[in-house]
Amino acid sequence: MTKTAYFLILFSILPSLLFAQSIDDAFSQEKMRKDLEVFKEIRLKTNSGLYKYRTAQQIDSIYNWANMQIDKSSTYRDFYNIILQLTDFEGSVHNNTSIREKLNQSLRAEKKGYFPYPIKWIEGEWIINFEKGEIPLGSEIISINNEKIEDIIKKLYKYYTTDGINKTGKQIGINYSFSKYYRLNYGLTDTFLVKYKKNKSSKINEITIKSIGYKNYYVNVKNRFSKPYDDVNYKDWKDNEIYIYKSIGKETGVLTINSFSMGNEEDSRHLKYVSFLDSVFTAIKKNDIKNLIVDVRYNGGGTDPNDLVTYSYLTDRNFSENKQAWISFKKIPHLKYIESKIPSFLRFLGVGKYNKWFQKEFYTEKENRFYQGPLSEDHKIRTPNKQAFKGKIYLLISPRIASAGSLFASMVAGNSNTTVIGEETMGGYYGHNGHTPFTYILPKSKISTSFSIVNLEQDVPKEKNQAYNRGIIPDFNVNQNFEDYLNQKDTQMNFTLDLIKKNSSE
Structure with missing residues (x-):
């Protein structure tokens, strides 16, 4: 093997060794703390909206929370969720925090671990928004894996930013990407114990359903019952x-x-x-x-x-x-x-203008x-x-x-x-x-x-x-x-x- 070929192979391998290939991979607390410090400094010096809806005391408090969360964290996904919580807390619809494209590709390739059905908020209830599943269309979800649906939803708010403390706008993201958000927050889940009520019934039913893959979930989203009415929320207008x-x-x-x-x-x-x-x-x-x-x-x-x-x-x-x-x-x-x-060492040359x-x-x-x-x-x-x-x-x-x-x-x-x-x-x-x-x-x-x-x-x-x-x-x-x-x-x-x-x- 020539020296040139050796270095080409080495540099093609290095990125996979240096960076996580799955959001569930281990990620050191030392790296988390370094990035948290950088994230905070960027926000303090650059983001004029940092204190738009939050006091200095509230911002300090959530960064103290983030430091304590790192003590309990061990994976890339753990840290990503901490940064998302900080991002959402500021309260700006233009805030966005995302992972590298390779990690998104690994999510899209996952064959199981996702909740199968799209859901929708109607008249104060989260309902099944899919007509051909194991749970009847329009059934009110009570809990998933013994956690109340309203508690689950609160944990998923961080994935879709809105202005101030607005919550209604977050429904746009949750209605469409509930299963992806659930996976990002809880990890891959093989089965889901779902408690639900059929429409106009007070009886609580219980069923265990198997997970599906990322792409199959979004196939179900495209076939959701409400699509003819609510696709206007997600389309690119001609x-x-x-x-x-x-x-x-x-x-x-x-x-x-x-x-x-x-x-x-x-x-x-x-x-x-x-x-x-x-x-x-x-x-x-x-x-x-x-x-x-x-x-x-x-x-x-x-x-x-x-x-x-x-x-x-x-x-x-x-x-x-x-x-x-x-x-x-x-x-x-x-x-x-x-x-x-x-x-980075050349950026000062072009930033003057x-x-x-x-x-x-x-x-x-x-x-x-x-x-x-x-x-x-x-x-x-x-x-x-x-x-x-x-x-x-x-x-x-x-x-x-x-x-x-x-x-x-x-x-x-x-x-x-x-x-x-x-x-x-x-x-x-x-x-x-x-x-x-x-x-x-x-x-x-x-x-x-x-x-x-x-x-x-x-x-x-x-x-x-x-x-x-x-x-x-x-x-x-x-x-x-x-x-x-x-x-x-x-x-x-x-x-x-x-x-x-x-x-x-x-």
Whole structure:
């Protein structure tokens, strides 16, 4: 064997020796502590949202908890779950923590250990959302392996981040990936003892079911009973599906906006959307539409200024995107850990232009915060469009709404002529961390951790029913009921149409 061939083989073997190939592999507490220290330093110096919803005492307390958890931990999965708990505790929908792709590949290759059936939250209960399994469709789950389902769900919250202390948004992830989350939290499980109640029965039944593999679970998810109704929560919207307007009768219109991902001012998709809005609201005014249903239930965000342009047709006030925005650094911290293809020892050569941009954009320093200047586009004062709607607005919201979607929905919800219907959003009413995502790689575990660095205060009025650390709270809390679940009906839209009919007759 030549020396060159020897080194090629050696370097191909080294990665598998250095890094875990399964999330259940052993991982030393020494490495955990090193990565925890790095993770905390990154958060303290870079993440302006660290204390958005938590006090310094609370943050110190959870890091003390993390240190104590390491004392009880021995595997890569143990440490990953600790980092996930810290990530979720901060309360930002833009937070994300993930394992290396090779470990994801090993999860996808697992042939057993996964709970077989997708589940769904309906009317305060977690039910079986699969029609051809051993447990009847719609059965309420009481416990799995002698642990109450509500206790299990609380442990799985950390896998799907939302703004503040919002919980409804976490249902989006749990409804789809319950089995994966269960596996990440509890490890591989051969069998599951399930206690359940059939629909409209008080009798508790018990059954032991065998586990299945990762891929087979997601086959069942694709065949879940509710897919025809709730697939809108998970799909990537095609250009011709993003927005639509239709009339219902002579006095009511429905404007549906499923995303704001239509590019910036120069993008042809944005220009087409602006033209669509102008034609729609011209027609609304001409036809004397009195009630406008604005349906953004499946809008997870997108790009500026699509959200702001849309709001200009739904308001009678001058407004801006943000009241204020700030970051927590003058120069990008911890360059050697930031995700980049450039070797760490060379990164200082290219970072100068980015630091100059941050210093130009966030130039007002106050109490170790760097605020966006008043000339920023984000603080530009915008005016209502001449065709702005002046009738009654019925805003439909859901846990799916986040980021630019929740910014838009918050502004509309703050209007005096708006009635909000649906479920609390995962995106915050008063603000969020957004705009500029940073990703860091922890040195020992190679866990990737991402967050948005700009702390935003949205231009919305203070409302008694809106809490600082929650999503948008509806005026009418309306969830899909069990009967409508079985019949794939839209409870929220039907409620809204009935409310309009009632209001019109008064």
